[in-house]
Amino acid sequence: MARRVPILKVENLVAHYGEHEVLHGVSFEVHQDEIVAVVGGSGCGKSTLLKHVIGLLRPTSGTVRFWGKEIASLNEDELCALQSRFGVSFQSGGLFNSMTLYDNIALPLRERRELSDEIMDTIVRTKLALVGLGEALYQLPSELSGGMKKRAGFARALALDPEIVFFDEPSAGLDPITAAGLDELILRLRRTLGITVVVITHELDSIRKVADRVLMLDRGSVAFLGLLDEALKSVEPRVKQFFSRLPDETITVR
Amino acid sequence: MGAVFSVGTELLMAVDLEKREPWMIRVTGELSEETGQELLSMVKTVAESGRKDVEIEMSGVDSADSAGAAFLTRACEAAALGGLAVNVRGARGVAAEFIYLFEKSLRQSHITPPRKAGFFESVGAWFFAALLEAKALGSLLVDSIYWTFIAPFERRGVRWGAVWDEMYEMGVRAILIVYVINLLLGFTIALLVANQLGLFGVSIFVADLLAIGFTRELAALMTAIIIAARSGSAIAAELATMTVQEEVDALKSMGFNTTQFLVTPKIIAMVICMPALTLIAMFAGIEAGFLLGVFHLGQTPANWINHTLMGLKVSNIMLGLAKSACYALVIVVVGCHNGLWVRGGARGVGMATTRSVVMDVFFIIVVAAGFSIIAG
Numbered sequence: 001m002a003r004r005v006p007i008l009k010v011e012n013l014v015a016h017y018g019e020h021e022v023l024h025g026v027s028f029e030v031h032q033d034e035i036v037a038v039v040g041g042s043g044c045g046k047s048t049l050l051k052h053v054i055g056l057l058r059p060t061s062g063t064v065r066f067w068g069k070e071i072a073s074l075n076e077d078e079l080c081a082l083q084s085r086f087g088v089s090f091q092s093g094g095l096f097n098s099m100t101l102y103d104n105i106a107l108p109l110r111e112r113r114e115l116s117d118e119i120m121d122t123i124v125r126t127k128l129a130l131v132g133l134g135e136a137l138y139q140l141p142s143e144l145s146g147g148m149k150k151r152a153g154f155a156r157a158l159a160l161d162p163e164i165v166f167f168d169e170p171s172a173g174l175d176p177i178t179a180a181g182l183d184e185l186i187l188r189l190r191r192t193l194g195i196t197v198v199v200i201t202h203e204l205d206s207i208r209k210v211a212d213r214v215l216m217l218d219r220g221s222v223a224f225l226g227l228l229d230e231a232l233k234s235v236e237p238r239v240k241q242f243f244s245r246l247p248d249e250t251i252t253v254r
Numbered sequence: 255m256g257a258v259f260s261v262g263t264e265l266l267m268a269v270d271l272e273k274r275e276p277w278m279i280r281v282t283g284e285l286s287e288e289t290g291q292e293l294l295s296m297v298k299t300v301a302e303s304g305r306k307d308v309e310i311e312m313s314g315v316d317s318a319d320s321a322g323a324a325f326l327t328r329a330c331e332a333a334a335l336g337g338l339a340v341n342v343r344g345a346r347g348v349a350a351e352f353i354y355l356f357e358k359s360l361r362q363s364h365i366t367p368p369r370k371a372g373f374f375e376s377v378g379a380w381f382f383a384a385l386l387e388a389k390a391l392g393s394l395l396v397d398s399i400y401w402t403f404i405a406p407f408e409r410r411g412v413r414w415g416a417v418w419d420e421m422y423e424m425g426v427r428a429i430l431i432v433y434v435i436n437l438l439l440g441f442t443i444a445l446l447v448a449n450q451l452g453l454f455g456v457s458i459f460v461a462d463l464l465a466i467g468f469t470r471e472l473a474a475l476m477t478a479i480i481i482a483a484r485s486g487s488a489i490a491a492e493l494a495t496m497t498v499q500e501e502v503d504a505l506k507s508m509g510f511n512t513t514q515f516l517v518t519p520k521i522i523a524m525v526i527c528m529p530a531l532t533l534i535a536m537f538a539g540i541e542a543g544f545l546l547g548v549f550h551l552g553q554t555p556a557n558w559i560n561h562t563l564m565g566l567k568v569s570n571i572m573l574g575l576a577k578s579a580c581y582a583l584v585i586v587v588v589g590c591h592n593g594l595w596v597r598g599g600a601r602g603v604g605m606a607t608t609r610s611v612v613m614d615v616f617f618i619i620v621v622a623a624g625f626s627i628i629a630g
Contacts, residue, residue, distance in 0.1 A: 097598050097599025097600055097601060097602070098598060098599065098600070098601035098602075102367075113287075113321070115287070115321060118328055119290075119321060119324045119325060119328060122324035122327055122328060122360060123320045123321065123324045125359075125360055126320065126323070126324070126356050126359045126360045127320070127359075129359035129360060130355070130359045134359065137367075138367055138368050140598060141599070142597065142598050142599060142602075161319045161320050161321075188351070188355065191348060191351065192348045192349075192351045192352035192355060193317075193319070193348075193352060194317070194348075
């Protein structure tokens with residue numbers, strides 16, 4: 001990584017659900033062109049972190065900065081403009097069930113950019129074909145399998161050529177071939193478009209393949225933040241346990 | 255070097271139209287929406303000029319985005335249509351990879367939008383869909399009747415806890431609205447009729463009319479319509495959401511019968527509550543007449559009550575209550591049917607709810623008409 005510009009800088013993020021503190025002061029940075037994997041056991045606050053970072057939830061304290069701008073200080077229009085610079089692919093796709101895949105992908109293009117129908121058509125077809133859904137253009141999300149929905153959500157996140165993309169569990173529930181294809185796609189998009197990627201996952205194979213750096217959360221705190229190789233070699237018990245897939249003595253509710 | 259069309263940075267925008275072979279369009283900088291647009295129009299210009307070939311020189315491109323790549327693709331297509339041979343060359347690095355990725359993906363996607371059905375085709379499709387749905391509705395009705403009225407006597411369980419909850423939710427909590435609306439309806443009808451009968455000096459017969467009207471028809475009908483709007487829609491929305499979220503499938507997979515588990519408690523609760531609510535509605539309507547007669551028409555309370563009692567017949571009350579029990583069955587079965595029949599996600603749930611209320615009102619009126627024909 002030649003350029004070391006932090007695109008995203010999260011400092012001391014504390015978040016509550018009601019009385020319950022979910023994140024206890026999480027800090028990290030994401031730089032241009034890098035792929036950061038956010039990992040950790042179920043319920044450790046990964047998805048909550050994502051929702052705070054993309055501005056869906058407001059943190060109790062702490063700051064989230066994109067390109068130096070703190071999102072809590074932005075007004076609605078500025079936040080909107082900022083949000084169109086990043087793409088988010090949600091865990092279950094987040095597709096609009098009443099629209100065909102085509103319209104799902106076309107929606108952000110129609111609303112955010114003034115393109116002729118022809119060009120938009122080309123872009124929509126390409127994005128869907130990129131994720132292997134070129135044949136399913138005019139189907140409704142309810143007619144698709146879970147994995148296809150996920151891939152379509154992926155395509156929609158890429159619709160506006162975002163500079164940074166957040167993937168929440170991109171490969172969970174996908175067959176290994178498709179999952180590997182998505183990993184490949186992430187790498188390729190980074191190489192060709194210079195997209196920065198934050199991927200929330202617990203697929204070890206996927207982490208090994210795509211991640212430059214790893215942020216590991218454990219019970220709402222940062223357990224590890226560093227390069228992938230360091231994570232793999234770490235002797236920190238929690239990190240070691242995660243990467244060598246060792247079970248807890250009992251499955252604890254967390 | 256022939257005519258060079260340069261696209262990209264402003265410095266290179268100068269267009270040199272030397273008529274030497276071959277013409278070339280040079281793209282530099284970023285292949286984006288703007289440069290893509292220029293590229294497309296230049297290719298069209300070249301095609302219109304009657305030339306047979308053009309080169310698109312990409313060696314100066316360092317990056318590309320989707321819109322730019324889409325314009326390039328369109329430019330090639332436009333050229334092909336205009337009989338112009340295009341040679342794209344020199345693309346390098348990430349831009350080349352992106353354009354390659356883009357075009358390769360696009361080639362895999364040539365699905366055309368589904369054809370719109372013709373008139374007869376859609377009528378036929380509608381007819382068969384209606385037939386299929388009528389079958390589903392019919393079998394749910396039969397199933398519901400079995401699980402509600404027969405199965406409990408075969409020692410197959412009813413979830414009484416759920417029945418209790420539903421009775422509170424659909425019955426007790428509806429008392430006030432049923433009472434108020436029937437009171438207002440009573441006032442409206444009493445006033446309407448009193449003005450006409452007053453012309454003949456017999457406005458006291460308003461008391462008889464309200465007693466007969468509310469016990470026989472109006473109380474049951476009005477209550478049914480209120481409950482259809484209030485609980486029928488809620489039933490449809492609840493079951494539709496459960497269906498969409500695969501809760502119904504989960505129930506089935508655990509060996510529960512959906513009719514027994516979801517529909518029966520609602521039917522029992524509703525069949526008990528509706529007649530009770532209808533009794534309240536009857537009372538409200540008649541009470542409205544009494545208040546109007548005594549305070550507005552100047553009749554004595556005793557005379558009014560006397561005439562009311564002349565109008566009240568047990569057979570009419572029983573007919574009203576029997577109707578309301580049938581309406582209850584209609585509301586629950588229609589609501590559940592629409593809930594279980596849902597297609598699609600959030601929008602489907604909304605549509606199921608709407609359809610449920612519309613079908614409720616329709617079938618309630620049909621049942622009312624049926625009763626009128628049978629009971630004379």
